[in-house]
Amino acid sequence: MSVRGLLRDGQFGFRPKQSTALQLARLVERVSRKFGEKRITGAVFLDLAKAFDTVWVPGLLYKLTNVNLSSYLVKVSSSYLNGRTFEASFQTATSTSRRVRAGVAQGGIISPVLFSLYVNDMPSPSRHVELALYADGTANIATSLQPTLLVK
Numbered sequence: 001m002s003v004r005g006l007l008r009d010g011q012f013g014f015r016p017k018q019s020t021a022l023q024l025a026r027l028v029e030r031v032s033r034k035f036g037e038k039r040i041t042g043a044v045f046l047d048l049a050k051a052f053d054t055v056w057v058p059g060l061l062y063k064l065t066n067v068n069l070s071s072y073l074v075k076v077s078s079s080y081l082n083g084r085t086f087e088a089s090f091q092t093a094t095s096t097s098r099r100v101r102a103g104v105a106q107g108g109i110i111s112p113v114l115f116s117l118y119v120n121d122m123p124s125p126s127r128h129v130e131l132a133l134y135a136d137g138t139a140n141i142a143t144s145l146q147p148t149l150l151v152k
Contacts, residue, residue: 023134027141030130034143042150043141051136052115053103057081060104060118067117077114080105 031041048054060081064074084100104111104118115136125131125140132139144150 023132027132027139030141030143039143039145040147040150041141041143043139046138046140048136048138052106052111055104055115055118056102060114063117063121077110080108080110081114 027043034041061074061078064077065071069077081104084105085097086100087097088095104114116133119133122131122133122138125142128144129140129142132141142150
């Protein structure tokens with residue numbers, strides 16, 4: 001873990017010196033190394049659709065409290081996340097204002113960090129599987145000598 005233990009080391013989204021290209025390079029290096037050891041590699045890639053829009057705000061605030069984040073930062077985060085509204089407009093017509101029920105603001109400067117903290121407690125895979133996270137994407141990478149074991 002890094003950043004005061006808040007984000008796991010495998011999280012490469014929205015962090016200095018940990019880009020998409022570096023995460024991809026890690027994957028290529030692992031596949032190449034295991035190929036040299038006569039092992040096969042399989043991966044499952046997951047991309048969360050509308051990830052920022054699906055964050056359960058009370059759950060995120062609970063997690064922020066649980067990681068011993070300063071109470072004033074939890075309160076600021078709560079203020080940032082709660083009470084948001086939206087309207088839709090087309091030409092001269094505008095809808096009524098509606099409350100945003102879930103999610104973190106798209107384009108918000110702190111939103112990527114809040115999302116990363118929200119998914120940070122994703123269960124760790126077994127010792128034969130590596131979890132690679134990048135923002136709203138996840139890869140589970142496994143290696144084995146036998147294809148049947150790899151699939152399991």
